[in-house]
Amino acid sequence: xxxxxxxxxxxxxxxxxxxxxxxxxxxxxxxxxxxxxxxxxxxxxxxxxxxxxxxxxxxxxxxxxxxxxxxxxxxxxxxxxxxxxxxxxxxxxxxxxxxxxxxxxxxxxxxxxxxxxxxxxxxxxxxxxxxxxxxxxxxxxxxxxxxxx
Amino acid sequence: xxxxxxxxxxxxxxxxxxxxxxxxxxxxxxxxxxxxxxxxxxxxxxxxxxxxxxxxxxxxxxxxxxxxxxxxxxxxxxxxxxxxxxxxxxxxxxxxxxxxxxxxxxxxxxxxxxxxxxxxxxxxxxxxxxxxxxxxxxxxxxxxxxxxxxxxxxxxxxxxxxxxxxxxxxxxxxxxxxxxxxxxxxxxxxxxxxxxxxxxxxxxxxxxxxxxxxxxxxxxxxxxxxxxxxxxxxxxxxxxxxxxxxxxxxxxxxxxxxxxxxxxxxxxxxxxxxxxxxxxxxxxxxxxxxxxxxxxxxxxxxxxxxxxxxxxxxxxxxxxxxxxxxxxxxxxxxxxxxxxxxxxxxxxxxxxxxxxxxxxxxxxxxxxxxxxxxxxxxxxxxxxxxxxxxxxxxxxxxxxxxxxxxxxxxxxxxxxxxxxxxxxxxxxxxxxxxxxxxxxxxxxxxxxxxxxxxxxxxxxxxxxxxxxxxxxxxxxxxxxxxxxxxxxxxxxxxxxxxxxxxxxxxxxxxxxxxxxxxxxxxxxxxxxxxxxxxxxxxxxxxxxxxxxxxxxxxxxxxxxxxxxxxxxxxxxxxxxxxxxxxxxx
Numbered sequence: 001x002x003x004x005x006x007x008x009x010x011x012x013x014x015x016x017x018x019x020x021x022x023x024x025x026x027x028x029x030x031x032x033x034x035x036x037x038x039x040x041x042x043x044x045x046x047x048x049x050x051x052x053x054x055x056x057x058x059x060x061x062x063x064x065x066x067x068x069x070x071x072x073x074x075x076x077x078x079x080x081x082x083x084x085x086x087x088x089x090x091x092x093x094x095x096x097x098x099x100x101x102x103x104x105x106x107x108x109x110x111x112x113x114x115x116x117x118x119x120x121x122x123x124x125x126x127x128x129x130x131x132x133x134x135x136x137x138x139x140x141x142x143x144x145x146x147x148x149x
Numbered sequence: 150x151x152x153x154x155x156x157x158x159x160x161x162x163x164x165x166x167x168x169x170x171x172x173x174x175x176x177x178x179x180x181x182x183x184x185x186x187x188x189x190x191x192x193x194x195x196x197x198x199x200x201x202x203x204x205x206x207x208x209x210x211x212x213x214x215x216x217x218x219x220x221x222x223x224x225x226x227x228x229x230x231x232x233x234x235x236x237x238x239x240x241x242x243x244x245x246x247x248x249x250x251x252x253x254x255x256x257x258x259x260x261x262x263x264x265x266x267x268x269x270x271x272x273x274x275x276x277x278x279x280x281x282x283x284x285x286x287x288x289x290x291x292x293x294x295x296x297x298x299x300x301x302x303x304x305x306x307x308x309x310x311x312x313x314x315x316x317x318x319x320x321x322x323x324x325x326x327x328x329x330x331x332x333x334x335x336x337x338x339x340x341x342x343x344x345x346x347x348x349x350x351x352x353x354x355x356x357x358x359x360x361x362x363x364x365x366x367x368x369x370x371x372x373x374x375x376x377x378x379x380x381x382x383x384x385x386x387x388x389x390x391x392x393x394x395x396x397x398x399x400x401x402x403x404x405x406x407x408x409x410x411x412x413x414x415x416x417x418x419x420x421x422x423x424x425x426x427x428x429x430x431x432x433x434x435x436x437x438x439x440x441x442x443x444x445x446x447x448x449x450x451x452x453x454x455x456x457x458x459x460x461x462x463x464x465x466x467x468x469x470x471x472x473x474x475x476x477x478x479x480x481x482x483x484x485x486x487x488x489x490x491x492x493x494x495x496x497x498x499x500x501x502x503x504x505x506x507x508x509x510x511x512x513x514x515x516x517x518x519x520x521x522x523x524x525x526x527x528x529x530x531x532x533x534x535x536x537x538x539x540x541x542x543x544x545x546x547x548x549x550x551x552x553x554x555x556x557x558x559x560x561x562x563x564x565x566x567x568x569x570x571x572x573x574x575x576x577x578x579x580x581x582x583x584x585x586x587x588x589x590x591x592x593x594x595x596x597x598x599x600x601x602x603x604x605x606x607x608x609x610x611x612x613x614x615x616x617x618x619x620x621x622x623x624x625x626x627x628x629x630x631x632x633x634x635x636x637x638x639x640x641x642x643x644x645x646x647x648x649x650x651x652x653x654x655x656x657x658x659x660x661x662x663x664x665x666x667x668x669x670x671x672x673x674x675x676x677x678x679x680x681x682x683x684x685x686x687x688x689x690x691x692x693x694x695x696x697x698x699x700x701x702x703x704x705x706x707x708x709x710x711x712x713x714x715x716x717x718x719x720x721x722x723x724x725x726x727x728x729x730x731x732x733x734x
Contacts, residue, residue: 013561020473062475072512
């Protein structure tokens with residue numbers, strides 16, 4: 001029998017300052033739930049995942065900006081959020097690198113999974129695309145996330 | 150009128166038969182037809198264009214040098230009818246003339262139609278009806294060294310001078326005034342140049358004046374022609390306009406007395422040679438002038454970038470947004486759009502930047518505030534809970550289970566270990582004798598410094614050091630409160646530090662004043678922008694109107710065939726009448 005997970009034991013309570021961002025995180029949570037339960041009829045198979053990626057991105061970005069840009073939350077809280085799955089730490093690690101400041105999802109820079117061993121089309125800067133060419137990547141529905149855009 | 154340069158009459162074409170020239174007491178020349186009993190200020194001549202269509206060609210400068218003089222006279226004397234001395238002269242005649250070719254043509258009874266369509270053509274009249282009420286004095290400038298004379302600028306950007314003492318006004322500037330006006334223009338131009346060089350000393354309140362001056366400079370050149378070409382655009386206003394309306398009926402004998410009376414009433418008690426009548430127009434102008442002054446005071450408020458940002462931040466403050474809200478959500482919800490201050494910043498990027506800045510500051514502020522509060526916080530509500538609910542009958546695990554829904558129990562800031570410890574100690578203390586508890590409490594109270602606990606403190610404002618102490622909650626509330634109150638009443642008053650609060654108040658007042666100033670500045674800017682927009686629209690409409698007129702003029706000019714030439718060559722009397730006959734009645 002699996003252990004019963006309670007809020008009390010084995011789980012650290014959120015550190016200081018969590019209640020400030022709690023509402024926003026709850027909203028993200030609700031959005032995520034809606035996206036998960038959204039009907040898939042009339043959608044391409046890969047399209048159903050797009051909102052999931054989008055919400056993850058938004059939430060991670062939100063916490064990233066709070067911690068790194070506005071310095072509004074403490075290190076403890078940031079770590080706690082990372083540990084509890086509110087932030088995609090892998091994605092944040094990429095955002096800290098030059099050239100990846102706006103990366104949409106980690107999947108889009110995974111070259112090994114593509115046919116030509118290259119990144120996703122959404123990583124291509126807009127000026128290198130053809131005039132009027134609109135792109136939307138298959139993996140996360142991103143329309144372009146090059147740093148120069 | 151005396152100042153109006155009279156056009157030399159030498160080269161005027163001869164009057165058609167039946168017409169005689171007279172001089173009105175005011176010095177005007179007018180023309181009277183004995184046969185038709187009609188009088189007009191416009192010189193009737195043999196109809197050169199001989200009316201190809203009901204719309205009669207208007208007099209225009211390029212075609213007829215006479216028109217200049219004639220229209221000029223009209224412009225400076227919008228109420229020629231006031232000088233009637235002859236009861237036989239029919240006001241309708243004049244008004245028909247005014248109304249333009251089509252109508253006047255229609256109501257000519259067998260007479261000739263050589264007045265060249267009145268001083269405005271039919272097309273012209275239509276445009277005028279639309280435009281006339283709009284032109285009124287707008288701005289007023291003092292002319293240097295010409296004391297009673299002021300320069301008045303109309304809404305349409307035309308200018309005239311007005312003598313405040315004698316209440317005279319002229320479109321063309323009299324000689325001595327002209328010098329002053331030139332001087333005034335020079336000053337204006339200098340101001341503008343200084344401004345263009347980016348001299349910051351010039352305030353924003355000059356903006357309007359500058360724009361005006363620019364317009365004036367542009368129109369200065371046009372001025373002369375303007376006055377001649379469409380002098381009738383100018384100061385003839387509603388009153389004349391009304392006359393046209395009143396005399397709409399054809400039965401002239403019946404309508405004559407009333408119309409005449411009305412007309413003679415209006416210009417009563419005015420000097421003969423005045424152009425600007427004290428009427429609705431003048432009042433409007435005075436109002437405008439007053440408004441102007443008011444605006445000048447108001448527009449002294451500059452709106453800098455910092456002000457814009459501050460305004461936007463105030464908006465954010467006022468909406469009560471949490472700084473932790475993501476920007477996208479705020480935009481999606483559209484909370485900010487309704488407010489004027491939203492437009493203080495021009496672009497979305499600037500707004501986002503401003504929001505980030507605001508959020509950063511606000512978060513910092515909140516953090517500091519919380520840090521201040523946090524010191525007193527953690528154990529107080531928990532001890533309050535213990536005071537209310539704890540009984541020696543329950544062990545800690547039982548108590549915890551029973552009251553686990555209470556927010557104090559759920560509070561994670563106080564670790565469970567501390568909670569347990571406090572609970573056990575508290576239960577232990579509850580078993581003690583009341584006298585001991587009382588002495589403990591008084592010991593606790595005595596330990597407080599005078600700054601934290603003094604006569605002015607109440608039960609609600611007890612210091613943290615008391616509230617977080619177990620000795621404080623051990624006694625039941627009734628006995629405890631009375632004890633504390635009596636103890637407080639024995640204390641001396643607090644050491645004075647009211648000066649600090651006064652300083653704070655001053656700070657708050659200063660901030661409020663600053664804020665008010667910024668909001669006012671924003672409102673000013675809005676109004677200025679609106680005004681500018683309106684002005685541009687108006688100018689556009691005016692320009693369009695003129696363009697249309699000119700086009701029509703050209704069109705009409707193109708229509709002139711050989712008729713005019715033929716008429717000029719001879720047989721003008723006959724020609725005109727022959728043409729007149731079919732359309733006369």
